[in-house]
Amino acid sequence: VVGRAGGSVFLLTDYGLADEFAGVVRAAVSRHAPGVAVIDLTHDVPPFDVRAGALALVRAAPHLGSGVVMAVVDPGVGTARRAVAMTVHRSDARDRPRHFVGPDNGLLVWAVELLGGVERVVEIRRSARSSEETTTFDGRDVFAPAAARLWQGASLDALGPELDPGGLVRLGEPRVVVGHGALEVEVLWIDRFGNVQLAADPRDAAAAGLGDDLEVRAAVECPLRRVSTFAALAPGELGLIVDANRHLAVVCDRRSAATVLGVQPGDVVTLRAVTPGRAP
Amino acid sequence: VVGRAGGSVFLLTDYGLADEFAGVVRAAVSRHAPGVAVIDLTHDVPPFDVRAGALALVRAAPHLGSGVVMAVVDPGVGTARRAVAMTVHRSDARDRPRHFVGPDNGLLVWAVELLGGVERVVEIRRSARSSEETTTFDGRDVFAPAAARLWQGASLDALGPELDPGGLVRLGEPRVVVGHGALEVEVLWIDRFGNVQLAADPRDAAAAGLGDDLEVRAAVECPLRRVSTFAALAPGELGLIVDANRHLAVVCDRRSAATVLGVQPGDVVTLRAVTPGRAP
């Protein structure tokens, strides 16, 4: 132990909260790093949905303080997929996570790049793993001990051999096609309130020449109006806002826009400008 | 920073646990107030249900130690509704929360009054807000930084201009009508076990002249017996207890009394004394 890196250990998994999985990981981190503050980001990523986990991590990343992020959505547990630990390029901002730990399946890399990029990455060696390890609960047996060691100030090199960051597994980029008066865009996320986050941001809407009066085509086609707050919408009306992650999102006031549109994450929807006076 | 107010930051929201909302708020509080202990009261208040959140806060309040309560159930986010921070009248009990932070929509005021009343209240100014703020996630951008500053010892005045406590938004008081041999009363809460908490307490039952043998009228009418423990009830029998918040509650042993009665929060039920020997 070189000296405490300090901060928190942030957890994001698909373990759910009904079983004791998340609790055992919290306990394992605390046991290996007494005094650590463990902060749950969420444990309810849909089972095995690496993409949903990666997107949640990207949304959370700019708001995390210093410390270590441990993320586990890992359908490949027990296979040859690598366990990795990364250091984020040191930026001016000191109160950002310095390390990310998790499976090499695309879960971590977007968030790390958002925070400054991968400075170094190592494969977590078995010899650095717990003696209790099995092949089905790497969160407890591999990632928690590694996160704890990094939190305590261990260097990446203590965990395993260096890898080429260019060889990290990556997920496909979300679909965004900017047309003339139209924007074809992937649904990234449906939140608890039914808000539909899109892969595009306001610059994409501007590039497509979209104004305030729009229509959105998914399973159904609906009018859509640019607004700045939920409360500006009439009951049942769909609005397009810039959400808290600076993405475009289709929303409804106190109702689920996702239900109105009949969409789920991964679907592609099209936003179109409505031409005033357009013939029926 | 004047000096640490100390204690914990207690969180109550309707953000749910499936998304990373609650996790980002935990992280934001910790980032703005390193070393703070964040304690989740619950994040599963039904979406937009300010009344349910206010009642949960009242039930929890007497059991909280020192620190800051941050509560967010906020259908009006992004509108002109005010963001407020309050100080609780200092009482003899030092181990009680000193500050409450949240929207001015009735969510906080009952709990603050239970603990001693509003000593002072300020509107949280935009200038005291985070530079990352948007209009859809005030929990992250407005309330978490404010709670962190108060936890660190900042004074209310550092957050914004003082308001008249008399102008705070209030929710309607729960319905309780004490009659002769009858008590008409609002259902406040159905808990996980199906226990039906009523707005009345044992003094209301005494004032209505209710004894141990009763009937309750809701969607259905059922016999009801005053008991002191769940285990005193026969299978399927309904009992009236004094619950852990000193409210009257209709309960069933290891079954949902709410399902038996067919009620939900906000419904009004009537308890009546059964006259021995009453004609059919």
Place this chain on the structure above:
Amino acid sequence: VVGRAGGSVFLLTDYGLADEFAGVVRAAVSRHAPGVAVIDLTHDVPPFDVRAGALALVRAAPHLGSGVVMAVVDPGVGTARRAVAMTVHRSDARDRPRHFVGPDNGLLVWAVELLGGVERVVEIRRSARSSEETTTFDGRDVFAPAAARLWQGASLDALGPELDPGGLVRLGEPRVVVGHGALEVEVLWIDRFGNVQLAADPRDAAAAGLGDDLEVRAAVECPLRRVSTFAALAPGELGLIVDANRHLAVVCDRRSAATVLGVQPGDVVTLRAVTPGRAP
């Protein structure tokens, strides 16, 4: 207070996360033991399911650091069932929980025995309970204060009179019948992913003469193959693995084996060796 026992207070309950029950317990522990780290193992044990809670505690126990375990799954709250606090036999491992607190209904004793056995047990006296106590929320009023006192270094004797460990309530042992070429075994647990944990371990399978090609009989009868990772299975194929708790478990790759088999906890399934060349 003798001096801090230190470590964490670990919580396991059936309170769920929708209500504020778990939050109030977290707050009560923190209020009675300022500075404590509270770690949730889970609050989503199925309501009143003492057996499920006891099994979750056994699975978690080997991975907990030092401190106090407080567990509450307590259908008998308010009855004559005893509230107990136990000390675990001191073993060589210092980083294990030293105390367990909860109802005397079988919830705690398996985990305590796994960690070294019951050194001493006391009944938590009413006089050691909070003045706010009621008969329906012992987690808040009895167990949280007791756990906090033990965490602060109080001795068991400060809580109440000693009991005979032999008189503790015990649950029935899970069913495991080792035959010739067959293993009849109870389903202990279905996890979030649908994995079916069995009461047997690899030694039981060896004793029954089971090899790699098997069949499992439950509601349906299916082929079953010994594998070491989920990924070794074809889509929809059932596998038998040694899981993260060193139990045998029936699994499916990215699907629910429990749904395929139609089983739930408490069911008994039979594993049989398949005789090569067996007539149809």
